Amino acid sequence: MPPANDDAPRDHSGQAPDEEWHRPAVGLVVTAALAAVLVVGVLGLPRELAPLPAIARHALLIALPVWGTTEPVSEVVYGSRGFDTFGETFLLLAAVVSVVTLSRSRESRDEYVGEAAAGRQEQREHDPSRGDGGEEGEARQAERDEEDGDDPLPDPDAIPLGEPAPEHAAAMSVVVRTAARPAAIVLAVASVYLAAWGYTPGGGFPAGAALTGVAVLLYAALGHRAVSRFVRPAVLEPIEMLGGAAIMAIGLIGLFLKNSMFANWVPLAPQQTIRAGGTEQLYSASELVEVATGLTIAIFALLGMGHDWTPDEDEDQGEGGAGEP
Amino acid sequence: MILANYLTAATLFCLGAFAVLTRRDLIKIIMGLSVMEASTYVLLVSMAYRRGATAPVLAARPTGVTEKDLAHGNVADPVLQNFCLTAIVIGVAVTAVFLTVAVRAAQHYRSVDSNDVRGLRG
Numbered sequence: 139m140p141p142a143n144d145d146a147p148r149d150h151s152g153q154a155p156d157e158e159w160h161r162p163a164v165g166l167v168v169t170a171a172l173a174a175v176l177v178v179g180v181l182g183l184p185r186e187l188a189p190l191p192a193i194a195r196h197a198l199l200i201a202l203p204v205w206g207t208t209e210p211v212s213e214v215v216y217g218s219r220g221f222d223t224f225g226e227t228f229l230l231l232a233a234v235v236s237v238v239t240l241s242r243s244r245e246s247r248d249e250y251v252g253e254a255a256a257g258r259q260e261q262r263e264h265d266p267s268r269g270d271g272g273e274e275g276e277a278r279q280a281e282r283d284e285e286d287g288d289d290p291l292p293d294p295d296a297i298p299l300g301e302p303a304p305e306h307a308a309a310m311s312v313v314v315r316t317a318a319r320p321a322a323i324v325l326a327v328a329s330v331y332l333a334a335w336g337y338t339p340g341g342g343f344p345a346g347a348a349l350t351g352v353a354v355l356l357y358a359a360l361g362h363r364a365v366s367r368f369v370r371p372a373v374l375e376p377i378e379m380l381g382g383a384a385i386m387a388i389g390l391i392g393l394f395l396k397n398s399m400f401a402n403w404v405p406l407a408p409q410q411t412i413r414a415g416g417t418e419q420l421y422s423a424s425e426l427v428e429v430a431t432g433l434t435i436a437i438f439a440l441l442g443m444g445h446d447w448t449p450d451e452d453e454d455q456g457e458g459g460a461g462e463p
Numbered sequence: 464m465i466l467a468n469y470l471t472a473a474t475l476f477c478l479g480a481f482a483v484l485t486r487r488d489l490i491k492i493i494m495g496l497s498v499m500e501a502s503t504y505v506l507l508v509s510m511a512y513r514r515g516a517t518a519p520v521l522a523a524r525p526t527g528v529t530e531k532d533l534a535h536g537n538v539a540d541p542v543l544q545n546f547c548l549t550a551i552v553i554g555v556a557v558t559a560v561f562l563t564v565a566v567r568a569a570q571h572y573r574s575v576d577s578n579d580v581r582g583l584r585g
Contacts, residue, residue, distance in 0.1 A: 165485035233556030
């Protein structure tokens with residue numbers, strides 16, 4: 139059934155006219171040209187019978203003697219290509235910073251240059267009767283209170299069993315909530331295990347993604363209240379910075395001690411033990427911290443993008459104000 | 464025949480590019496970019512493949528086989544597998560930024576049609 143109050147006009151297929159193809163002929167020609175270039179390119183790639191390239195053979199040869207790891211993929215991630223992984227990590231950090239900056243709610247940035255503070259001072263000097271407690275001050279306070287938003291929803295675990303489902307569910311049913319708690323513990327332990335044992339390719343990356351999954355699972359099952367104690371910028375951002383700082387420290391210590399960024403400076407442990415891999419393990423653990431916190435920040439920043447930036451005057455003008463001045 | 468994988472990756476890439484070129488819905492453009500990213504994963508893992516190869520793991524090697532034998536023998540390419548891991552992480556990061564821009568544009572312009580979000584306005 140079509141929505142009762144849909145602003146966009148729709149055709150018989152349910153598609154809004156805006157969603158039609160845009161210059162399909164041009165797109166087809168450009169795509170065909172791209173396809174021709176790609177086909178020529180892939181025909182020249184090495185096939186399944188080609189010998190391994192020298193860099194791959196090098197990784198296989200040095201994994202055990204230099205890094206003490208039986209996983210050449212991990213050796214490549216944190217060893218041979220450690221500096222590339224470093225850049226990749228900070229690309230992830232840059233993406234997280236971009237998401238956080240873009241998703242931030244509208245705020246007063248005039249304090250940065252001090253104009254607002256100077257204006258308030260001048261107002262106090264010339265018109266002391268219009269202080270913060272006036273009508274304007276009350277309106278501003280009310281706006282702040284609205285933005286802060288007291289959570290009126292009760293704790294889901296405090297609602298007795300058998301009660302009808304709340305109108306605005308803050309969490310899922312008691313069955314899901316009960317199952318999610320042990321599942322989260324098992325998944326969190328499995329995530330850390332992935333990174334802790336040095337013969338997992340990539341270690342910290344999949345482990346970090348899995349830990350983010352634990353936070354999202356708890357949020358989905360138990361509601362924001364359950365995760366708000368640890369999923370908040372004041373907690374996650376310093377931890378993410380610590381992860382980034384640890385990666386830089388591992389690389390720089392290698393540079394000072396071994397004259398090579400990210401060279402191993404930890405005594406090698408027996409292969410397939412928890413300390414195997416030298417600094418690869420430290421690097422992997424730091425990646426776990428960086429990836430888990432970075433992805434969690436990005437996901438919850440996206441989920442929290444509730445503030446509507448559309449100027450109010452557009453609403454007053456009615457429909458059709460799609461941002462055109 | 465691994466060439467089929469290569470051509471599949473090229474086809475996926477072209478499908479994504481076609482979506483980016485011909486759709487105006489920001490979400491669909493982002494989906495097209497994600498398909499293009501995914502095509503690189505197919506290509507990299509396929510390029511790492513060697514017929515009848517073992518995984519690039521040095522544990523539990525057959526008796527008498529050293530890592531030197533393995534490096535010159537039949538084993539999948541660990542470097543390209545690492546590239547795939549890198550591509551996934553960068554793909555996630557880039558998609559997160561794209562989605563955030565799309566959500567913000569939708570909130571600002573009340574539209575996800577890229578034709579509607581061309582006007583520069585504070």
